[in-house]
Amino acid sequence: MTRKRIRILYTIPNFNTAGSGKSVYDLVKNLDRTLFEPEVCCFHGRGAFFKEVEALGVKIHIFPFTAAYRPPYRFLSKILKIRAFFKSHDFDIIHSWHWSSDISEPLAAKLAGIHYVYTKKAMGWKSRFWKLRTKLSTKVIAVNEDMMTDYFSNMLDKVVNFPLAIDVEHYQPKVASETIRRQLNLKPDDFVIISVANLVEVKGIEVLLEAVNSLNNPNLKVLIVGDDSGVYAQKLRTKYLNKHQFQFIGKQLDVRPYLALSDLFVIPTKNEGRREGIPNAPLEAMAMERIVLGSNITGIRDVLEPFPECMFQAGDIIGLAEKLEIFRNLPDIERLNLKQAMRNRVVDTFSIKDFLKNHQSLYLKLLKKDNEV
Structure with missing residues (x-):
C-alpha cells in the first residue's frame, strides 16, 4: 500500500511582490515530493511573480482564506466556509505566509482539525490578535532571534526559529551587463x-x-x-x-x-x-x-x-x-x-538546503505526533 503524502497548503495573500512569495516558491519547488504534496492558496492571480509560481505546476486555489470580523453576526458563517474549504481538500497542514495578525484563518483550521503553522516574517506585535493567532496555531516559525524574546518568551513551546533563505545557485556572482x-x-x-x-x-x-x-x-x-x-x-x-x-x-x-x-x-x-x-x-x-x-x-x-x-x-x-x-x-x-x-x-x-530541512522536519514531527496519539 502506497503511503499517503503529507498535503500542505501554503496560504499567502498575493504574489504582487516577491518577498514572502519567494519563500513559498522555494518550498513548493524543492519539497521532497515523495513525502509531501504542496498546494497554494491566494486571494487573486495578479502579479508577475504569480506566473513563476504557476509554472511550478502545483494546484493553486484562488479563495478568500480569511474573513472580516465585521459585522460580528456574519463572522461565524464566514469561518465555517473557510473550514469547509480546508476540510474538502483533506489538507494535513496549513502553512500561512499572511503578514497580518488575522485570527480567522487559524480559527477555521482549528475547527477543521488541521495543523496550522504561520511564519512570523515582519516585526510588529501591537495588535491584540497576535497572541490569539499564536494560541490558535500548532506552531509558529519566527525568522529571527529577537522575535523569540520580544514576542514569544511566554510561548516558547509553540515557536521555532528558522531563518529565511535564498537560492545561492540562482544568486551567484555575475558579470555586469x-x-x-x-x-x-x-x-x-x-x-x-x-x-x-x-x-x-x-x-x-x-x-x-x-x-x-x-x-x-x-x-x-x-x-x-x-x-x-x-x-x-x-x-x-x-x-x-x-x-x-x-x-x-x-x-x-x-x-x-x-x-x-x-x-x-x-x-x-x-x-x-x-x-x-x-x-x-x-x-x-x-x-x-x-x-x-x-x-x-x-x-x-x-x-x-x-x-x-x-x-x-x-x-x-x-x-x-x-x-x-x-x-x-x-x-x-x-x-x-x-x-x-x-x-x-x-x-x-541562509541556504535553501537548511531552510528545506528545517521545514520538512517540522512537518514530519507534527504528523508523527498525530500517529502516536
Whole structure:
C-alpha cells in the first residue's frame, strides 16, 4: 500500500511582490515530493511573480482564506466556509505566509482539525490578535532571534526559529551587463550604490539619498529598484527630480542584472513600524558578492552579525555618509575578501538546503505526533 503524502497548503495573500512569495516558491519547488504534496492558496492571480509560481505546476486555489470580523453576526458563517474549504481538500497542514495578525484563518483550521503553522516574517506585535493567532496555531516559525524574546518568551513551546533563505545557485556572482550600464548612463569610474525595496516610508530610502547628496560627489550613482508607484515614492521622485545621480528603476522581477552593476548595496530601514524580519534583498546581494551596508536594527542585524563595521544607526544620514566614503575607498584586496566573506555568510547560514530541512522536519514531527496519539 502506497503511503499517503503529507498535503500542505501554503496560504499567502498575493504574489504582487516577491518577498514572502519567494519563500513559498522555494518550498513548493524543492519539497521532497515523495513525502509531501504542496498546494497554494491566494486571494487573486495578479502579479508577475504569480506566473513563476504557476509554472511550478502545483494546484493553486484562488479563495478568500480569511474573513472580516465585521459585522460580528456574519463572522461565524464566514469561518465555517473557510473550514469547509480546508476540510474538502483533506489538507494535513496549513502553512500561512499572511503578514497580518488575522485570527480567522487559524480559527477555521482549528475547527477543521488541521495543523496550522504561520511564519512570523515582519516585526510588529501591537495588535491584540497576535497572541490569539499564536494560541490558535500548532506552531509558529519566527525568522529571527529577537522575535523569540520580544514576542514569544511566554510561548516558547509553540515557536521555532528558522531563518529565511535564498537560492545561492540562482544568486551567484555575475558579470555586469554593458548594455544596461549604457542604458543607465553609468560611467566606468562611477561608484554605483543600489537599494532594492518596495518604496514605503519605513524603508528609509531618503536616508540613503540624503547621505549621498551630502557627499557632493558626481561619481556616486544610486539605483533604487522596487515598486515606486506609491505616495512616498512620488515624493522622493519629486524632491530629487533634478538629481541625475539618482535613478528610480521601478519593480523588476529579476534584480540580478542591477545588483551586478553595483559596487555597494544599502538597506537603510528605519527602526519603527513593520521593521524587517529577515530581509531577502541584502541576502541576494551578498550571495552575488556585493558588499552590504545596513541599519543596525532587528533582522538586518541577523544578516550582518559577523560584519558590525557594515552597520550604521537607523536614520543617521551623517553616519551612513561616513560609511559610504569608507567603503568607496576600501583597498581592492579588502574589498574582495569582504565580498567573498559575505557570500560565504549566506551560503553557510541562509541556504535553501537548511531552510528545506528545517521545514520538512517540522512537518514530519507534527504528523508523527498525530500517529502516536
